Amino acid sequence: MPDNPEQAPKRTDVNELGEFGLIEHLTQGFPLHNRSSIKGVGDDAAVIDNDGLLTLVSTDLLVEGVHFDLMYSPLKHLGYKSIVVNLSDIYAMNAYPRQVTVSIALSNRFSVEALDELYAGIRAACEHYQVDLVGGDTASSPRGLIISVTAIGQGEKDKLAYRNGARVGDLICITGNLGAAYLGLQILEREKRLYLENPGIQPELEGHDYLIGRILKPEARRDMIEMFAKNRLVPTAMIDVSDGLSSDLLHICHQSGVGAVIEESGVPIHPDAQLQALQFQLDPITCALSGGEDYELLFTIRPEDVDRVKYLPDIYIAGEIVPAADGVKLHTKGGHIHPIEAQGWKHFGSAK
Amino acid sequence: MPDNPEQAPKRTDVNELGEFGLIEHLTQGFPLHNRSSIKGVGDDAAVIDNDGLLTLVSTDLLVEGVHFDLMYSPLKHLGYKSIVVNLSDIYAMNAYPRQVTVSIALSNRFSVEALDELYAGIRAACEHYQVDLVGGDTASSPRGLIISVTAIGQGEKDKLAYRNGARVGDLICITGNLGAAYLGLQILEREKRLYLENPGIQPELEGHDYLIGRILKPEARRDMIEMFAKNRLVPTAMIDVSDGLSSDLLHICHQSGVGAVIEESGVPIHPDAQLQALQFQLDPITCALSGGEDYELLFTIRPEDVDRVKYLPDIYIAGEIVPAADGVKLHTKGGHIHPIEAQGWKHFGSAK
Numbered sequence: 018m019p020d021n022p023e024q025a026p027k028r029t030d031v032n033e034l035g036e037f038g039l040i041e042h043l044t045q046g047f048p049l050h051n052r053s054s055i056k057g058v059g060d061d062a063a064v065i066d067n068d069g070l071l072t073l074v075s076t077d078l079l080v081e082g083v084h085f086d087l088m089y090s091p092l093k094h095l096g097y098k099s100i101v102v103n104l105s106d107i108y109a110m111n112a113y114p115r116q117v118t119v120s121i122a123l124s125n126r127f128s129v130e131a132l133d134e135l136y137a138g139i140r141a142a143c144e145h146y147q148v149d150l151v152g153g154d155t156a157s158s159p160r161g162l163i164i165s166v167t168a169i170g171q172g173e174k175d176k177l178a179y180r181n182g183a184r185v186g187d188l189i190c191i192t193g194n195l196g197a198a199y200l201g202l203q204i205l206e207r208e209k210r211l212y213l214e215n216p217g218i219q220p221e222l223e224g225h226d227y228l229i230g231r232i233l234k235p236e237a238r239r240d241m242i243e244m245f246a247k248n249r250l251v252p253t254a255m256i257d258v259s260d261g262l263s264s265d266l267l268h269i270c271h272q273s274g275v276g277a278v279i280e281e282s283g284v285p286i287h288p289d290a291q292l293q294a295l296q297f298q299l300d301p302i303t304c305a306l307s308g309g310e311d312y313e314l315l316f317t318i319r320p321e322d323v324d325r326v327k328y329l330p331d332i333y334i335a336g337e338i339v340p341a342a343d344g345v346k347l348h349t350k351g352g353h354i355h356p357i358e359a360q361g362w363k364h365f366g367s368a369k
Numbered sequence: 370m371p372d373n374p375e376q377a378p379k380r381t382d383v384n385e386l387g388e389f390g391l392i393e394h395l396t397q398g399f400p401l402h403n404r405s406s407i408k409g410v411g412d413d414a415a416v417i418d419n420d421g422l423l424t425l426v427s428t429d430l431l432v433e434g435v436h437f438d439l440m441y442s443p444l445k446h447l448g449y450k451s452i453v454v455n456l457s458d459i460y461a462m463n464a465y466p467r468q469v470t471v472s473i474a475l476s477n478r479f480s481v482e483a484l485d486e487l488y489a490g491i492r493a494a495c496e497h498y499q500v501d502l503v504g505g506d507t508a509s510s511p512r513g514l515i516i517s518v519t520a521i522g523q524g525e526k527d528k529l530a531y532r533n534g535a536r537v538g539d540l541i542c543i544t545g546n547l548g549a550a551y552l553g554l555q556i557l558e559r560e561k562r563l564y565l566e567n568p569g570i571q572p573e574l575e576g577h578d579y580l581i582g583r584i585l586k587p588e589a590r591r592d593m594i595e596m597f598a599k600n601r602l603v604p605t606a607m608i609d610v611s612d613g614l615s616s617d618l619l620h621i622c623h624q625s626g627v628g629a630v631i632e633e634s635g636v637p638i639h640p641d642a643q644l645q646a647l648q649f650q651l652d653p654i655t656c657a658l659s660g661g662e663d664y665e666l667l668f669t670i671r672p673e674d675v676d677r678v679k680y681l682p683d684i685y686i687a688g689e690i691v692p693a694a695d696g697v698k699l700h701t702k703g704g705h706i707h708p709i710e711a712q713g714w715k716h717f718g719s720a721k
Contacts, residue, residue: 040505056503067421140399149400159434159512167426169417169521171419
C-alpha cells in the first residue's frame, strides 16, 4: 500500500503558497499542445478557438463552510449566486456566457426538496442571464455540500478584454460600488454569533436589505458588456472584482507589467456601506480594497475613450495606469500615498 | 435565519431517486435559450455550436471516500485517472478532447508535495492525450479531497455519435474487454480489509497487475476514435462503459427508443478477469454487466458497416438492436434469456 499523504518525506503546507501561489505552482509545466488553446490558466476564463467564435470557459468550486454558510445563505440564493459568479468571469472577458454545467456533491442530510430549492435558484439565474444548463454530475459527499460550476461563453476575437492589456496612460474604471458585499457578510456573521450564543434571539436584519442582498444574491454586470458593445468601447484590460479591488487591480498590473494610481475619492462606495463601515469602526475604503464578492467590473480604457465612458451611468473613473516602476498606489482623500497590497479573502488558512 | 435544510416540511431522501433519477429530476424544466446549445444534459457531453467546429463539454466530480480511496490509490494515478475518465466522455461522442479544467478542494492534511504527485498524474495524462490544462480553481475543504474536472473537445457536425442514434437492426459493438476494473477493485478492497485487520500484513498484489491497472490507471480509447476516422466509420450511437455494460446499454436503448439482444459469448472478458471472477465465486458475465469503470466504448453500427468493423483489432460484435417492445436481453451461453437491468455502481446509498 502506498504511504499516506501525511507521511511524505518533505511536507510543505499549502498555506505557505496561498491560493494564487498554489495555482501557479501546480499549473506550471503544463505546455499548451493545441492550436485551439488561445489562453490557458491565468485570466478570468480560458479562451478556445473553434474556427468561428471564440469559446470561453470559467470554473468555480464552492465548498460549504468555506465559501458559504447554510445557516444564513438560503439554498435558492446559493444556487443563484453559484451561477452568477461564473457568468461574471465570462462577462469580465467582454464576452457572453451561453452555457453552464453544474456538479454537486452532497451528504444525505440534504433532501430532494432542499436540492429543488438550490436548483430553483440555478434556474432563476439561467433564466435571468439566458444561459443554458447543459451538463453536470451528482455525487454523494461524506460531509457537506460542494458545488462545481463551469460557464462556457462566446466572444469575438478583437473584442475580448484580457487582464494583460492595460497600458501606461490608460484610465482605470469601476462599475457600481465596492465593499457592500463584505459589509453584508459582516452583518450576517454578527447575527450568527448572537444567534449561536442565544438561540432565542431574533436576528436584526431590517434596514440592511441592500448590503445583505449584495452578499447573498449578487448580480453579474451583463448590462455593462451590452453598454460597451452599444458604445463600441473595448476595454484594454478587465477583471471582475471577486477578491477585492486591491487583489484584482494587482492581477491586472502584474499581468500587464504596469503600475497604477487609485484616487480614494474616485472609488464608488454605496451610502449604506459608508454608514455600516463606520458602525463597525472600519474604514470604508479598506472594505472596498480588501473586501470581495462585489462582482463589479474593474477595467481600463485608452485615454481617448474617456468621452465614451464619462456620460455612461454607473461607471466611475478611479485612477490611471502608470509605469511599473511607480508601483500600485492609493492617493487618499487626506493627501497620503499608500502602497496597495493584495488583501483579498484567503480561503486557505484559519482566517477564513 | 432560514430553516435548516433538515427541517423542510417534506423530505424525500435522494436515494429514492438514484443518481440518474436525481439528475433528471433536478435538470427538468431547464429550457435551452441559445442557438449554440445543440445538446444539453443527457449524453456523454454537451454539444455547442460556435459557427465552426462543435465544442463538447463533459464534467465529473470525484469525491474521496466515494469515488476513490487514497489507501490504495496513489495520488499520481488518481490525477491521471481523473483526466482520463473525462476524456473518455468526449471520445464517446466520436470527438477529440482538446482542453481540461481541474478544480480541487482539499483539507490541510494534504501537503504541496502530495498535490505535486496528483498534478504529475494530471500532467502525464495531458501529455499522453495531448490536451491542455486551461483553467481551474483551488479551495480548501473541511475534510478530504474533491476533484472536479471539465473536458472540452472538438467534433465535426456529421460525425458526432450521440446516445440516441441506434436503430433496429444495428449491430452492438464493444471495444477491449469488460469487468476487469471491477475485479481489480475487489482485489484492492480485499487487501485493504486484511491490512486493516492486521496492519503487519503485506498486501498480496503480485500477479494481479492487469486487473489492478485497469481500476487504478484506466486509458480512454482514443485509438478507436482514430481508427473510426481512418476507416470512415461513424457509429450510430456510442457511450463509454463507466457504469457497467447493463447500465450503459440501457442508456442507449432508452434514448434511442429501441431494445437490444446481447450474446453472452460476444461480450469480451479478459482471461485474468475470467480466472479472478471464479476465485471470487462471481460469474464473469455479471462482472462485465454490473461492474464499471472499464472506460471501453459501447457503440452501434449500421449492418452494412459490419465489414468495416469485422477485421479491426479489439472490437467485438456482441449483439443487435431490436424493437423496443422486445426489451433489453441477454442470451446466455447456456441458451437462457435474461432481462438486462441497470445495476451500475450506485454512489448514493449505503452500499458503497
